[in-house]
Amino acid sequence: MTSIVSPPTNEAPDSDEETASEGEFYTWTGKARRWMLKTLPPQKLLPQTQPSYVASWIYVFGMGAIASLAVIIVSGIILSLNGPSWWHISSLGHFVNSTHLWSVEFFFLFMVVHLWGKFWMASWRGGRLLTWITGVVSFAVSIAAAFTGYLLQTNFESEWVSFEAKDALNAAGIGAWFNVANVGQMFMWHITLLPIAVAAIVALHVLLVRVHGVVSPIDAAKTDTQLRDATFPDHHDTDLTGKTI
Amino acid sequence: MHALLASVTGDVPTIYLGWGAFTIQLGNFIVIAVMVVLFVLALVLPFPAGRKRK
């Protein structure tokens, strides 16, 4: 049932109108939008700056993992276009399969170094517990996704992996439902369910980083130069001697 | 380099490093070594100073 709402009487943009009077949020959609804009305004989601302490090569590994994930997905899509037997019979197919395997190796390589860095920086501080948890969950779900991939090689390794892996799953009581020897089922988990799960958790993880910002250094104090001297929130830079550029 | 290439493409028997129960296959060893090296390099290599703005 729709209720008749009279059109706005002036030409002012929506955002001014919405933030001006709280009573304007009467729909689920409107309330959701208000919450989203409050939690993650566009400047926070897509900033042009980072705090000055974000200045170490350790910070590139998270991005490296995401870049690798992008390559995994693209190579996976190309494999999907041609089906699971393609790589056995086509040299181009075999090459694309190789890119899928190597991008997975790089994905875990960058992800784990990222984890090491984040641990030694104690990145859970300041209310970032969920960021940490979603990170570990991404790791676990990625391992599951990679595992199902090995089952789809349709070669000796798939035979052996399914034969071995059934034992742990049967011991846990779920082997009959999640049947590693059922290639049809494993296929759907690997190309649909698990990629969606990985993408969703990684997206949540990244959004949480944007919401909370990159964690400040351990023992940062209000008296530190970088906090005392700040006048503008944007375009402010200092060289290594502390002089403003 | 050619030996490394051949060892990965399977012309050469698989290489395992280690003692007793703790053997590690060459490919895995290299990946783990690269991870450690990259981690250490990331900690010690200087990071370029911020971009100057007009």
Add this chain to the structure above:
Amino acid sequence: MSKKISPMSWRKGNGIAGRSWKGTNREYDLFKELTVGVVVVSLLVVAASAIFSSPDDHSVTLKSWATSQPGDFVVTANAELGGTSDTAGYGPPYNSTSGSTQTIGALDLQSLAGVKIPIDTSKDFVIDPLKTLPNPPAAIATWTAASSDEQAAWTLAYGKALDKAKNNNPSNVATGNYGPVPALTNSLLTMAKQGSLDSVLQSGGSFYNFNYTRSVLFLGDGAYLNNLASTLHLGGDQWGMMNETGNYPGQSWLWLFSAFYQVEPFKSLPNADLVVLMIVVALTVLLMLVPLIPGLRSLPKIIPIHRLIWRNYYKRR
């Protein structure tokens, strides 16, 4: 009066970590960094693929097994008939052999699932496939008419005889009372060598079948598959979970999971899979909850690697 929150805690608190940064900033281009990242990783991946490629060890079949190791095939077929193979004695989800499940005390998760994938090895792996032959062996009738005691006695005797025979070769078996068993296993061997057993066992009578459970279980019951895996260092106690064939990198992220299977007491436990799985799950949950654990979450402060990461910040304080 507020409780003092540890600076290493995850809680928002009143500290600088919990508030949005009001200090100096540096320019940072998110999309540019992402683009550079994707380009660099793509180049690395393409280079690695072009130089190293990826392994593709051809799958084995019941046919390749029967052809290269007929002795092992017959030994296994006999065990399937007699219900003494690993699959026959596995318990849930394939059958209900008592005492076969992996338990920790009273915890028996394996039994909880019940027999959801019922497999009667003598019927499903031997008798039914043989019945699909254009001229099924007469031995089938002899077998099905016999009592289970007789059947057990025949297969037990034949198994022992095969063990003693030169090269496990069925032709070298000493004469004895094996009933219809040698005829059945020999017929199955011929069927396997011809390749029809692969399709009959795999299809299970349907046109489409993506479920390879029976084929994998039958293959795994023999020494053939297991020996091939051992040669490639893919066995559980050879760090197999981590390894890839050849010198290709495998799954190094499974190092800890794999490690337990290499050491006692886990290595020889009958319920090793359940025990190791529970430990690994517990450790993963522990990793998730590190920020809540005092001591563990203070490690970064005790071993100050962060001093290297943020050295410019600390220098300019």
